[in-house]
Amino acid sequence: MKNIFSKLASGLRIPGLWLAAWASTAAYAAKDLPGGPSLWELNLQPAVTSIAEEQRWLHDGLMIVCAVVFVGVFGVMFYSIWKHRKSVGHKAASFHESVTVEMAWTIIPFVILILVALPATKVIVAEKDTTNADLTVKATGYQWKWGYDYLNGEGEGIGFLSTLNPTHREMSSNGAKGVMPDDYLLDVDNPLVVPVNKKIRIITTANDVIHSFSVPAFGIKQDAIPGFVRDTWFRANKVGTYYGECTELCGKEHAYMPIQVKVVSAQDYSKWVDGEKKKMAAAADDPNKVWTLADLVSRGEKVYTANCAACHQANGKGAGPIKPLDGSPVVLDADKNAQIKTVLEGRLNGAMPSWKALSDTDIAAVITYTKNHWSNKTGQVVQPTDIKADRS
Ligand code: HEC
Numbered sequence: 001m002k003n004i005f006s007k008l009a010s011g012l013r014i015p016g017l018w019l020a021a022w023a024s025t026a027a028y029a030a031k032d033l034p035g036g037p038s039l040w041e042l043n044l045q046p047a048v049t050s051i052a053e054e055q056r057w058l059h060d061g062l063m064i065v066c067a068v069v070f071v072g073v074f075g076v077m078f079y080s081i082w083k084h085r086k087s088v089g090h091k092a093a094s095f096h097e098s099v100t101v102e103m104a105w106t107i108i109p110f111v112i113l114i115l116v117a118l119p120a121t122k123v124i125v126a127e128k129d130t131t132n133a134d135l136t137v138k139a140t141g142y143q144w145k146w147g148y149d150y151l152n153g154e155g156e157g158i159g160f161l162s163t164l165n166p167t168h169r170e171m172s173s174n175g176a177k178g179v180m181p182d183d184y185l186l187d188v189d190n191p192l193v194v195p196v197n198k199k200i201r202i203i204t205t206a207n208d209v210i211h212s213f214s215v216p217a218f219g220i221k222q223d224a225i226p227g228f229v230r231d232t233w234f235r236a237n238k239v240g241t242y243y244g245e246c247t248e249l250c251g252k253e254h255a256y257m258p259i260q261v262k263v264v265s266a267q268d269y270s271k272w273v274d275g276e277k278k279k280m281a282a283a284a285d286d287p288n289k290v291w292t293l294a295d296l297v298s299r300g301e302k303v304y305t306a307n308c309a310a311c312h313q314a315n316g317k318g319a320g321p322i323k324p325l326d327g328s329p330v331v332l333d334a335d336k337n338a339q340i341k342t343v344l345e346g347r348l349n350g351a352m353p354s355w356k357a358l359s360d361t362d363i364a365a366v367i368t369y370t371k372n373h374w375s376n377k378t379g380q381v382v383q384p385t386d387i388k389a390d391r392s
């Protein structure tokens with residue numbers, strides 16, 4: 001049976017391949033992305049968890065059940081209409097109520113529904129069983145990025161933000177002209193890293209509006225709701241990189257908060273955890289450290305590129321309603337609290353987002369950078385302690 005389904009599925013892709021061959025002669029030379037979407041893909045993405053495998057079974061199997069019912073019902077209907085038409089001398093029977101027919105059209109669909117519900121329920125129950133996880137990671141949706149916190153299991157304590165590769169965002173702003181990378185709009189700075197063949201529980205929540213955490217190859221999709229905690233799980237059976245997206249319309253940059261998951265071997269995972277822990281120890285900035293202007297500016301440039309340049313542009317000139325930072329009175333203001341407040345709280349209902357989630361040091365660095373870059377030459381230094389003071 002599985003074979004028939006996969007043949008049917010690959011049959012579906014033939015016209016797709018044809019179109020793809022034709023399209024590849026055009027300017028867009030993007031290729032299939034393993035672990036993510038394929039060109040002209042019509043079917044579900046290849047499964048790398050048993051749940052996704054079963055979903056595919058259910059999907060294909062139920063399609064067949066539907067098709068058989070469809071052909072059966074319409075076959076009988078059309079046959080009856082045609083065979084017993086008036087022009088060959090048939091007369092309409094005049095009877096009311098037939099207990100036999102009514103029983104049949106109640107019991108047969110009932111039996112079909114039960115037969116269909118059994119395997120579907122089995123899969124749903126398995127999807128919801130998040131017990132006995134080897135690793136628990138909290139995924140928090142932000143407008144517009146994901147935050148990952150390793151809560152339980154190897155790597156406990158690791159936490160980071162995962163943001164779209166800013167060069168992809170720029171390509172998109174420029175109309176996506178020319179040759180796009182295969183992982184266009186799916187590549188992030190810090191992917192979620194998990195070990196292969198281990199049960200990973202993902203707890204979802206959100207910071208601002210409803211987002212949704214979805215990775216098709218794992219067969220998971222779970223809303224991330226502010227103030228609530230939901231969960232889902234997966235056990236990937238193949239090392240590789242897999243992709244998903246936020247799947248709940250969450251604002252104007254909704255298309256730019258991808259999910260990238262790296263599934264690695266147990267050894268590689270331990271190595272990664274080790275590296276992250278070292279990085280954390282090194283980067284665990286002393287919140288009371290007094291920084292030099294030059295150090296803050298060089299760190300601030302990175303923070304700016306990763307978080308601010310998408311809107312305010314690398315040249316600090318902004319665009320349209322996004323105010324320029326180059327020459328901005330708020331940035332030049334001798335009272336540094338004006339800008340700290342703007343960056344911490346955001347403005348215009350999040351049109352300028354709140355950056356509370358960044359560390360005191362990162363915020364101090366990016367503000368110092370904007371105050372001392374482009375034509376802004378204030379010489380002002382904002383220290384992490386200034387941010388801490390303004391937070392409370
Ligand atoms: C999603 C787009 C977006 C991003 C990302 C963004 N901003 Fe803004 N920012 C805006 C908008 C829009 C305004 C204008 C708000 C207004 O009109 O009051 C603004 C205003 C500002 C202002 C006030 C400028 C003035 O002259 O009033 C500062 C300062 C600022 N942003 C700093 C930052 C920093 C620092 C970052 C990165 C940590 C950042 N912004 C990231 C959209 C953004």
Ligand SMILES: [Cu+2]
Pocket residue numbers: 141142210211212246247248249250254257
């Ligand atoms: Cu979202």
